[in-house]
Amino acid sequence: MGGTPTYNDDVDWDSWPVQDYLAENYRELHPSDAAVIAHHSAFYRRLEPGGAARSVEFGAGPNLYPLMLAGAASRRIDAIEASAAGVAYLNRQLNEGADPSWEPFYALCRTLNPQLPPTLSQALSVVHVVHTDARSLIPGTYDFASMNFVAEGITEDFSEFKQFCGRFVGSVRPGGHVVAAFMENMPTYRIGAASLWPGCPVNRRLVTEVFAPLTERLAVTRIDSDSSLPDYGDSGMVLLTAVRPE
Secondary structure (H helix, E strand, C coil): CCCCCCCCHHHHHHHHHHHHHHHCCCCCHHHHHHHHHHHHHHHHCCCCCEEEEEEEECCCCCHHHHHHHHHHHHHCEEECCCCCHHHHHHHHHHHCCCCCHHHHHHHHHHCCCCCCCCCCCHHHCCCEEEEECCCHHHCCCCEEEEEEECCCHHHCCCCHHHHHHHHHHHHHHHHHEEEEEECCCCCCCECEEEEEECCCCCCCHHHHHHCCCCCCEEEEEEEECCCCCCCCCEEEEEEEEEEECC
16 A cells, blocks of 8 residues: 555544445345354353453444443443444434344344343343543453544554554553454445545454564454455454453
């Protein structure tokens, strides 16, 4: 990539095209979604039901399934979101009821983790939307943290990607757990007809190099690209679980 990279603070996140993003990615349950849900569900089944007083979705965006997944393990989920458009969407989903298109996602979540509440609305009832930059969080606040398709999609600079991942791990207390998903080799990409957004290409090796010094019990895997999704130029997804050292 030539020229000066785009950094997180260069981007007008309030103009994030929520409806285009949902239409392209989340109006149906794609195989890649199912693979991420299966990976994350295995992580959550290892946690005590309701054992976390407080957890965080680090850069929640309009994707509801990470919030669903945490609903069995956490008594309060803070959905941290910097975009005004993303915050507005999340608040509508919580206050007026989730879009029907999310129900197949929740059905799969609950099949894979029967400890989840019977209904999607019950699972989301512990979610609190927080309109702030995730980098502003007080370190060590949460029992566990989740981050999905965020750090590699907010910047074109690898150093800033690393810093953001460090803030993510630092948001949990020592001994706290983290679970994450990244688009693999995601370049700068378009959503909808025209909007252009930053991408920082990472792969399994780079994600491992970033998280290995920060965590223990690190497990990193990947899944192949999903032909049912738009071709953003990525080559699949990288998934991880880890623990912040005591």
